[in-house]
Amino acid sequence: MEHIIETQSLTKVYGDGAQVRALDDVSIQIAKGEFVAVMGPSGSGKSTLLNMLGALDLPSSGKVLINGQDLQTVKNLDAFRAQTVGFVFQLHNLIPTLNALENVEVPMMGQPVGRGERRKRAEELLSMVGLGDRMHHLPNQLSGGQRQRVAIARSLANKPSLVLADEPTGNLDSQSGSEVINLLRELNRDLKTTFVVVTHDLAVARQTDRVLVMHDGKIADDHRVGNPFEEDLKTFLGSGLGQAIFSGDPNALEVLRPQQRVALQNLLANRSS
Numbered sequence: 690m691e692h693i694i695e696t697q698s699l700t701k702v703y704g705d706g707a708q709v710r711a712l713d714d715v716s717i718q719i720a721k722g723e724f725v726a727v728m729g730p731s732g733s734g735k736s737t738l739l740n741m742l743g744a745l746d747l748p749s750s751g752k753v754l755i756n757g758q759d760l761q762t763v764k765n766l767d768a769f770r771a772q773t774v775g776f777v778f779q780l781h782n783l784i785p786t787l788n789a790l791e792n793v794e795v796p797m798m799g800q801p802v803g804r805g806e807r808r809k810r811a812e813e814l815l816s817m818v819g820l821g822d823r824m825h826h827l828p829n830q831l832s833g834g835q836r837q838r839v840a841i842a843r844s845l846a847n848k849p850s851l852v853l854a855d856e857p858t859g860n861l862d863s864q865s866g867s868e869v870i871n872l873l874r875e876l877n878r879d880l881k882t883t884f885v886v887v888t889h890d891l892a893v894a895r896q897t898d899r900v901l902v903m904h905d906g907k908i909a910d911d912h913r914v915g916n917p918f919e920e921d922l923k924t925f926l927g928s929g930l931g932q933a934i935f936s937g938d939p940n941a942l943e944v945l946r947p948q949q950r951v952a953l954q955n956l957l958a959n960r961s962s
């Protein structure tokens with residue numbers, strides 16, 4: 690499996706006197722296209738981890754490899770960040786005097802993208818996040834959820850393979866928050882972008898493939914979120930009826946409608962092969 694992110698004994702110590710081990714010997718691997726949530730109490734090191742993954746800050750020791758490349762060996766970190774990583778922060782950091790379109794164009798400015806292409810791409814991205822009719826609005830003319838969607842569009846401007854989001858729904862009501870997460874999920878499916886999202890929201894974490902739980906600078910739990918369908922199937926197969934069907938009792942199948950019966954039989958056949 691190809692890993693877009695790998696950390697090896699990643700450690701970050703802040704301060705010289707009273708030292709804080711914000712990250713303590715963290716070794717993780719994240720596959721291309723994974724959608725990962727990072728959870729954990731305040732101060733457990735979530736933002737520090739994200740900052741290291743995005744090369745916004747240097748580790749005290751250990752390594753970060755992005756697409757197999759050790760960040761220590763990257764000559765031009767600014768260029769690397771611009772081309773590979775998109776960032777979404779809790780406070781969206783939009784430029785207040787620029788409209789939505791111009792905000793999305795900003796990351797493309799230093800890149801070899803012509804003016805026309807830049808505009809076109811910004812328009813496409815804003816349409817994709819559902820803001821086709823708000824392109825000329827300034828940030829203060831948009832709702833919190835809309836601003837966050839502009840920030841997401843901006844994070845995708847340079848077609849990054851990796852997007853790091855630090856509490857992207859932290860300032861939103863639950864409705865706007867779930868819209869933002871659904872959007873990230875869609876982008877993850879459609880563009881195969883890898884997402885690492887820090888969140889305090891269990892509803893958000895449930896939508897992801899995997900939850901890393903941090904505690905005192907360490908990964909305390911690495912939990913794969915079960916495919917809900919698989920979970921349902923497991924529960925069903927554990928039930929009396931499920932057991933009867935599974936053990937081949939022909940009478941058990943009679944309680945199902947013909948279509949359901951065929952679907953289930955196909956499913957079981959595929960699983961055992």
Ligand SMILES: Nc1ncnc2c1ncn2[C@@H]1O[C@H](COP(=O)(O)OP(=O)(O)OP(=O)(O)O)[C@@H](O)[C@H]1O
Nearest residue numbers: 703704709710711730731732733734735736737738
């Ligand atoms: N620049 C800094 N200087 C000194 N200590 C820092 C610095 N940044 C973070 N820390 C400390 O490192 C630890 C981890 O901080 P971090 O910001 O990663 O936590 P977090 O999990 O993101 O918390 P929150 O959920 O509150 O955002 C904390 O104890 C924090 O006080």
Ligand SMILES: [Mg+2]
Nearest residue numbers: 735736737855
């Ligand atoms: Mg934080």
